[in-house]
Amino acid sequence: MTVVKSPLPEPARQVTHDALQSTLVDLLGLSLIGKQAHWNVVGPRFRSVHLQLDELVAAARGYADTVAERAAALGLPPDGRPETIASAFTLPGPKDGWLRDEEAVRVIAETLGTAIARLRERIAATEEPDPVTQDLLIGITAELEKQRWMFEAENISG
């Protein structure tokens, strides 16, 4: 069922679709991982990391919404169902159970690093097909790189 007309011609549309759909899965998964660490973190830095993770979750959720609605605006129905995340999400995440604070910080910094590398590829890929989508991906990258710095800076051991 083709429902919403797309302002993009075909090849551009497919490239943009891939970039947005894979970003959506990364961001939804990131929001689940962030909450998992938010709830299970323990250690002397509990409160600080607990609060910091909620800011990451808020950013991930906000951008997931923008990305999904961007896809819809291009006539591309986004897919963020539990089964899709289950099969398509591949970023590293925390293990089950309580999580030491330095481990939480380390794993989130690593996850963000991987997510950022993928976003930079998608920025390059969408420049020609759709500069509007590229601009959105640039904005997400700026925010995630800022958050990654904060987790990295926090994980410098004495």
Added chain:
Amino acid sequence: MTVVKSPLPEPARQVTHDALQSTLVDLLGLSLIGKQAHWNVVGPRFRSVHLQLDELVAAARGYADTVAERAAALGLPPDGRPETIASAFTLPGPKDGWLRDEEAVRVIAETLGTAIARLRERIAATEEPDPVTQDLLIGITAELEKQRWMFEAENISG
């Protein structure tokens, strides 16, 4: 690793853990399903359903947080990772792609009906082991029953 001491004795603890962990999975899944429908709904009632679904998602997210933190407060690390949702979430949900408004309303009302039936079982199960957890589940049920009514009332055809 037993990290946070529990104010509950053992058998009560296990029953409460089951009730909270399964409620957490239901609520996280519900928040993903709600967003999926929020993005993909089409039809004359698009705007109304689109907005209504976001209120459902906000409620589901807020309660998921409270439920997970309640588990942690009882010394029970909650599990809301993507892979856990993938394997444990069993409520019905929308299919892939654009979703007609009446179908969106119908599937959400059905999902809520199933979730509510499970919550009422957990209310009964936690009365003795932990009235504090029971009180939380009662509050969630009240909200989801209100939301279900609104989706049902909206789905009466002419």
Added chain:
Amino acid sequence: MTVVKSPLPEPARQVTHDALQSTLVDLLGLSLIGKQAHWNVVGPRFRSVHLQLDELVAAARGYADTVAERAAALGLPPDGRPETIASAFTLPGPKDGWLRDEEAVRVIAETLGTAIARLRERIAATEEPDPVTQDLLIGITAELEKQRWMFEAENISG
């Protein structure tokens, strides 16, 4: 016309319906009585009682809404029409015309006392059929008992 499906089985449904419908009538009547006194009170304590009554009205209106929507959520259409209040409302209230401040305080305290006694019966009656409704009635009772104390405390003569 059965429109909204009920999560409650039949006998429980009838008991809960009675509790909610009679509470709705009490609260709507209370909001009218409270406004009547709010407008007609005179005497040295005019301003204080005038303002206090508006807080009572706000509470009564808010709970009336919650109670009516709880009934709807259970598949029970609530009835708050003028003619229903006219025939079903039986709490004591102020007479016509200007109302001395101590008389206003006395009659409201008496009305609240009667309303609370009825609510406590409904709390007992709904415990088994629907703990979610019981929890709502407990919350209303707590608020009305607090308001009753304030009117009683204010009516101690020198």
Added chain:
Amino acid sequence: MTVVKSPLPEPARQVTHDALQSTLVDLLGLSLIGKQAHWNVVGPRFRSVHLQLDELVAAARGYADTVAERAAALGLPPDGRPETIASAFTLPGPKDGWLRDEEAVRVIAETLGTAIARLRERIAATEEPDPVTQDLLIGITAELEKQRWMFEAENISG
């Protein structure tokens, strides 16, 4: 008991009293009718009508307060007790039970039409006796006419 002195001479006072007291009854009844429809409406437009009715109720309550306090300011104790509404309220309203959305919109538009016609008579009647009261009635009419338009515009069938 004559308590609050009136700034109006006698014949003007009686005309104004009649205009304000009957407007008060109309507005209080309207707020009850509006809530009744707010709770019992069903159909595809449920959410839209549900929200719209709450704006009507808020307007009716706010103006009822202003009208009653205007009466008091003129030395005329207003009467908004349940029994007064029961005997004096004559605007059409919804029947008991669930209410189809187009029926809810139709009955409210009709009620507003009747209320407006009466208000326009009172505007004419109070011009000489009390231009201050007339100005208040003009303001109420402007708001109710705006709300009536919205309900009417919504009820145009395809």
Added chain:
Amino acid sequence: MTVVKSPLPEPARQVTHDALQSTLVDLLGLSLIGKQAHWNVVGPRFRSVHLQLDELVAAARGYADTVAERAAALGLPPDGRPETIASAFTLPGPKDGWLRDEEAVRVIAETLGTAIARLRERIAATEEPDPVTQDLLIGITAELEKQRWMFEAENISG
């Protein structure tokens, strides 16, 4: 120096000027009297009267501003200097020193009664010359009559 052109022809302009200038003096004087009572009131009702008087002052100041700017808008420079109030203000006011609460309420109610009577004359006088100014005076009268009722209602002795 004629500086701001007036949208009113000459005779209308003079009548309107008189109405606005004398209302300005009444309102400025009222704001000073209200503050004087606000500071000097004593007695069991101190707090209630103290707060009520500040609402009167806020209303008087707000309307003084509107009245003066209305005069300016008509090309009529308003005069609210201390010496003008000293010579032109004639409403009754409190004496020097501490002021018993019932005396404060009584004197303010009396002052408002006098101010209202003058405003009603000006409403009649400005109907033909400038309905815009009349509408403003009607609004001020409505507010002062409401405030007068509250002071009167409060001064009913037991």
Added chain:
Amino acid sequence: MTVVKSPLPEPARQVTHDALQSTLVDLLGLSLIGKQAHWNVVGPRFRSVHLQLDELVAAARGYADTVAERAAALGLPPDGRPETIASAFTLPGPKDGWLRDEEAVRVIAETLGTAIARLRERIAATEEPDPVTQDLLIGITAELEKQRWMFEAENISG
């Protein structure tokens, strides 16, 4: 297509329609003119005039909305399309390009003067047919006269 029933009988309806439709065109045109000057003003008073013009635009837009919705409420579909403004708008406005501050102030004061004169005619014309519409026109006139005074006061040269 007669869609929304009118609370006004026929001759009154036509007079009121003319008053509202021509006021709508004046206000929409005024909002465009105000923005044009807001963007193109230059000179030492740039910032002050730039900000002042935005307040005028906000007022014009707000009143245009109220006027158009008042027409709709009377069953009279308002017309604010670009082509209607193009053919019906006749108030003076600024020329193309940069605009010196004193020239901006002068032309806006002149435009407001013309608009006010027309509004005063419509106030007289609508008194009998519809006092509710008249009251709205009085309110608009009060605001525009206040704004005109401010522009005039600002344009007095040294």
Added chain:
Amino acid sequence: MTVVKSPLPEPARQVTHDALQSTLVDLLGLSLIGKQAHWNVVGPRFRSVHLQLDELVAAARGYADTVAERAAALGLPPDGRPETIASAFTLPGPKDGWLRDEEAVRVIAETLGTAIARLRERIAATEEPDPVTQDLLIGITAELEKQRWMFEAENISG
């Protein structure tokens, strides 16, 4: 009169001027069209479409302001006068009189589609001459494409 110095060299300046001036006219016209539909829409979806159109108008007005001020910042006086819109605005719009809801949604979606196609041409044209202006046009396109999706999604018939 060259007043504000431009940070752009000549050929770049002309291209950027054309892009901004034509975008300004489109946005101002769009805001007028949006309001016209906002006031004249009728049908079962009245309230939903009425509110949605106001969000479109708010976006169009906000971007018109940004675009005009961007032109000024480049030393290019923007032109948004009624006569300019009359002669330069060419997007499709609604006809005179009441407007059925599905027709309102259809015409706005079509208008937005045309506006977006023009914006995408201007994004390409300004990339070299002024990336700052291009970035602004990208932001406008993202918003209008999102709004177009919502109108399109709403217009899918059963």
Added chain:
Amino acid sequence: MTVVKSPLPEPARQVTHDALQSTLVDLLGLSLIGKQAHWNVVGPRFRSVHLQLDELVAAARGYADTVAERAAALGLPPDGRPETIASAFTLPGPKDGWLRDEEAVRVIAETLGTAIARLRERIAATEEPDPVTQDLLIGITAELEKQRWMFEAENISG
């Protein structure tokens, strides 16, 4: 002096009184202890613990108020005077002087553990006598258990 009538019969009243009065003393003492630690904490986690303690104090103060007013609403005058706290408060607390951060966290977690155990006994004791009071104690327990988890999670050493 029996002043405020109680809605509870006698034996229920005494049990409820004991539960509320002892909870009041625990909460007031907790608020003093929390502030003491808030002011005297030192160490690398100073800022984090300093802020966290203020959230505990805010919760303790808020619940103390609710508990005391609940007692008053039941006709039971609450006692929170310094001398009562001095003689009746028995929860463990910090020693005099500067307090190392891990010691502050440890002592507060221990205090909360003791307070929670007592609250759970009172929840059991008040179930029959007064479910309204029980509901309040359940709410307090949920909050204190959440706060205890956060302090415990923070005190896990490396």
Added chain:
Amino acid sequence: MTVVKSPLPEPARQVTHDALQSTLVDLLGLSLIGKQAHWNVVGPRFRSVHLQLDELVAAARGYADTVAERAAALGLPPDGRPETIASAFTLPGPKDGWLRDEEAVRVIAETLGTAIARLRERIAATEEPDPVTQDLLIGITAELEKQRWMFEAENISG
């Protein structure tokens, strides 16, 4: 009638009374003068001076309240009645009628200069008798000196 006990012994009390009463008269007069200029200012700087004067009036009114309540707190009934201001206020002020902007700025700067000189004498006079009053006078002086600078800075001619 000595009503409120004073925390000050007699000679200190008299000195403090004089300082506060004369400051009160200065501030009330200043607020009247500031409004007079606010309404009557004309000239190219109209808007800027008009707004600036309202900030002065707000400061003067706020401090007048604090000063009068400080007097009351010391058992000294403050006197701010119209007749007192008429006889005791001696600061320079604007003449009747329209007021050129530079003249408005000049006269206010001069008035503030005189008021400040008097305040500095009272700061010296109250140091021993009542450092609490002195601290209040210091705060007023800081604010008035800041405002005077702004008016002075604005009055430098080209």
Added chain:
Amino acid sequence: MTVVKSPLPEPARQVTHDALQSTLVDLLGLSLIGKQAHWNVVGPRFRSVHLQLDELVAAARGYADTVAERAAALGLPPDGRPETIASAFTLPGPKDGWLRDEEAVRVIAETLGTAIARLRERIAATEEPDPVTQDLLIGITAELEKQRWMFEAENISG
């Protein structure tokens, strides 16, 4: 353990410590006394006194925090533990049980009078050793003297 370095030399430090520690105890005790009266007051002025006492408690709590943090800033660990208040607090306070309104007002006014007398001694004592602390004590005195006036003014019998 000397932890935080002090900016004060030794003798000054001891005087300042005594002033701050005794003020802390007075303020904490005052906040407990204020709440006790807030909960137990009865009589016609209940509502007014109930609200007024909460403002006193808010002020006392806020200043207690500032005073304790000032001590810490000077390297002096503050002591606000329950046992310290029990042994060091000596201001008069209300007896156990319900408290008549005039008695509540009387005892609080007396308590404030005693607290103020002590504060004035500490203002004198800290002038030389630490003007920063003196300035804080002056601010507290100003507030408490204002509150005392209000309670005194309220306690004037008829």
Added chain:
Amino acid sequence: MTVVKSPLPEPARQVTHDALQSTLVDLLGLSLIGKQAHWNVVGPRFRSVHLQLDELVAAARGYADTVAERAAALGLPPDGRPETIASAFTLPGPKDGWLRDEEAVRVIAETLGTAIARLRERIAATEEPDPVTQDLLIGITAELEKQRWMFEAENISG
């Protein structure tokens, strides 16, 4: 010490570092210059320029923060120390002492012009190495060009 890993490869990193570090120095210096003019400006336009400069300072400070944190996010420690600004800041600025309003406006417009020219070079330089940084520089340029226009427009002499 390499602490925070960079998502950029080496040559790109150096170019981006230079662009960000020099922009940081420009913005910090601009915020100091803006405040200097804000405090020292005199002349008839004092208030207008004084306020406008604070908006420039707020923008400069906000962007300085974003730029510095962007550098940190790229693993490049930013340098904004006083000595760095002293040696590296080269934009023109105001001289010492009072500053005539037209001189303040002129010097700030000139400073902004220079800063903008440099920013446009950095936009070109960072397009390939890091589009995320380029996007940030584009945003800063848009804001500074808007502010420059306003200062330029304000400085057109009569």
Added chain:
Amino acid sequence: MTVVKSPLPEPARQVTHDALQSTLVDLLGLSLIGKQAHWNVVGPRFRSVHLQLDELVAAARGYADTVAERAAALGLPPDGRPETIASAFTLPGPKDGWLRDEEAVRVIAETLGTAIARLRERIAATEEPDPVTQDLLIGITAELEKQRWMFEAENISG
């Protein structure tokens, strides 16, 4: 150019000028140093110290503004230009590059200690010449001493 008249006689003026100008330089330098540490801090306490430093910067910036405007109010043009800070700022600060958290805390505590010692000298110096300025310096000292305590308390090693 002497522009703003000073309320202070000559010798007092010079002393006050020195105190204010040197405080201005200290505060502006402090705000730069605080931001430098805010951006470059790394280590486990990163987030806590990062946020705490921003509160210091906000305080320093706010006081710098007040101090500079106080100088202007005394007719003394303040000097906060980059070159002035470069030559006059002498407080210790962080070195270039990443900064370990304990080092950041240590250097800021040291800087604050030095700044406070200088402020206390200026408090003594300004007591006679200008108590208004002294009061401002006292307020700054109170705030900086509070901040210094927090950094010191945080730097106690285990």
